[in-house]
Amino acid sequence: MYEEVPIGRRGLGEHRLHVGDEVIAQLRTLAAPLQGARLLNLSLTPFGTVVSDLLHSVVPLLRDLGLDADWQVVHASGQFGSFSTLIYEALCGRHVDWTSGHAEDWLRFSRATAKPFDSHYDFVLLHDPQLVGIPAALPNLEARASHWVWHCHLDLRNARPEIWESVLPSLKAFDLCVFSDRYFGPPCMEGVPALVIPPCIDPTTARNIELPELTIRQLLGQHGIDLDRPLLVQAGPLDSAFNPFGAIDVYRQTKASRGDIQLALVDTMAGDSMEACSRFERVARHAGNDPDIHILVSQRDDAQLLVNAAQQAATVVLQRSVPAGFALPVWEAQWKGRPVVVGAAGGLPSQIVDGATGYLAGHNSGFVQAILDLVDNRERGDRLGRAGHQLVRERHLLTRFVADVLRLLRALRAAPSMRPETLRPPASAAPPVPAPPVEAGSPGRSR
Numbered sequence: 001m002y003e004e005v006p007i008g009r010r011g012l013g014e015h016r017l018h019v020g021d022e023v024i025a026q027l028r029t030l031a032a033p034l035q036g037a038r039l040l041n042l043s044l045t046p047f048g049t050v051v052s053d054l055l056h057s058v059v060p061l062l063r064d065l066g067l068d069a070d071w072q073v074v075h076a077s078g079q080f081g082s083f084s085t086l087i088y089e090a091l092c093g094r095h096v097d098w099t100s101g102h103a104e105d106w107l108r109f110s111r112a113t114a115k116p117f118d119s120h121y122d123f124v125l126l127h128d129p130q131l132v133g134i135p136a137a138l139p140n141l142e143a144r145a146s147h148w149v150w151h152c153h154l155d156l157r158n159a160r161p162e163i164w165e166s167v168l169p170s171l172k173a174f175d176l177c178v179f180s181d182r183y184f185g186p187p188c189m190e191g192v193p194a195l196v197i198p199p200c201i202d203p204t205t206a207r208n209i210e211l212p213e214l215t216i217r218q219l220l221g222q223h224g225i226d227l228d229r230p231l232l233v234q235a236g237p238l239d240s241a242f243n244p245f246g247a248i249d250v251y252r253q254t255k256a257s258r259g260d261i262q263l264a265l266v267d268t269m270a271g272d273s274m275e276a277c278s279r280f281e282r283v284a285r286h287a288g289n290d291p292d293i294h295i296l297v298s299q300r301d302d303a304q305l306l307v308n309a310a311q312q313a314a315t316v317v318l319q320r321s322v323p324a325g326f327a328l329p330v331w332e333a334q335w336k337g338r339p340v341v342v343g344a345a346g347g348l349p350s351q352i353v354d355g356a357t358g359y360l361a362g363h364n365s366g367f368v369q370a371i372l373d374l375v376d377n378r379e380r381g382d383r384l385g386r387a388g389h390q391l392v393r394e395r396h397l398l399t400r401f402v403a404d405v406l407r408l409l410r411a412l413r414a415a416p417s418m419r420p421e422t423l424r425p426p427a428s429a430a431p432p433v434p435a436p437p438v439e440a441g442s443p444g445r446s447r
Helices: 012-034 050-064 082-091 100-114 161-171 213-221 244-255 274-287 303-313 328-335 364-376 378-395 398-414
Strands: 002-004 038-043 068-074 123-126 147-151 176-179 194-196 231-235 262-267 293-297 316-319 340-342 358-360
Touching (some): 012 398, 082 161, 100 161, 147 398, 231 244, 231 303, 231 328, 244 262, 244 274, 244 364, 303 328, 316 328, 328 340, 328 378, 340 364, 358 364, 358 378, 364 378
Parallel strands (some): 038 123, 123 147, 340 358
16 A cells, blocks of 8 residues: 655755855754754655645755655545545536545544554655544554654645535544645644644746756757747646636737737646646647647656747746646746746645736736736836846745755654644745835736
């Protein structure tokens, strides 16, 4: 039921170019008291999700810092597979048909998963909500002696009550819950301690490294994209929750004023399931036969490079919606110095400083106004892009995330009974960046 995920060898030296020697030295100082600490990360899948991408980057750095860090996946197949998607979607706020039978299945899965658990770890970090029943179901006190943390990567503000009532009792077995934002906690935690570790991107992966212009032209040119014309890009799943249909509608309304504009929707589809194929077909039907709408879906090794190339080439990067939490492509685009226009869903409004690092649009006309402004004023777009790059460099790179994890582990080891009373940012969180005055004629705050 447990399977070790093979981890490649990567080191802090790869990040020196982006953060400098001082940050690397600070990380080694933070990690010094944790040398040899046994840390296990648990998730449901080794590839194709935000969590798996994060762990492929984080675990090697923790090992380089001297921790005995592992990552295992738990297989929820057969009779236990039916509730997995239901729990995830319900915690994101979507309505699902959750029955008492599903609740019993989940409890049986938790007990079955807890039974073979290896108890030799000092710290256990759970990353998927389907797994939070494990510590409460552990059969022996030795296994419970580990410090257990649930790192919740979702926005739980709209979690369905019938699901949350099933999950909540299990949280009392945790030392701590971690959220991505101070506002992402559910309405009721019943005294379960929690704190905030904001998300990050890894600037050293194929998805975020700087690409030569020739590589960008080759990757996008084979899909018919003309880099000498304005290009709108939205990267992410073609799921309706991310609203690719809205991106197409915004493109069409913008094209009425700028006939030379193009749109690329880029999805690194994690699987070839019938549902994934169906999503592609629905979006393709909505796009119709427009030769300037490019739907790029790839499962090949160069899929991440394709996303990277599209974001670097973009005149404007869009993010119409997000089902729950943050959209990492927004920070990826800012890291690449591209101006972004985001909707008002989930955590999107807090990913930019409106008018300073991007634009916030609440409806289609706001998106169109912002896009036209950025297409017609490339210098303004470059200025927003540079400010966004600096914001990401200070707050949302992998090294900052690792520093927060180290602080968390040190606090747990020093004070096993730590019970923070409220959600709060970690010590490394930067203060808010004040937005400069919006220029005359800028759509920044008018939407």
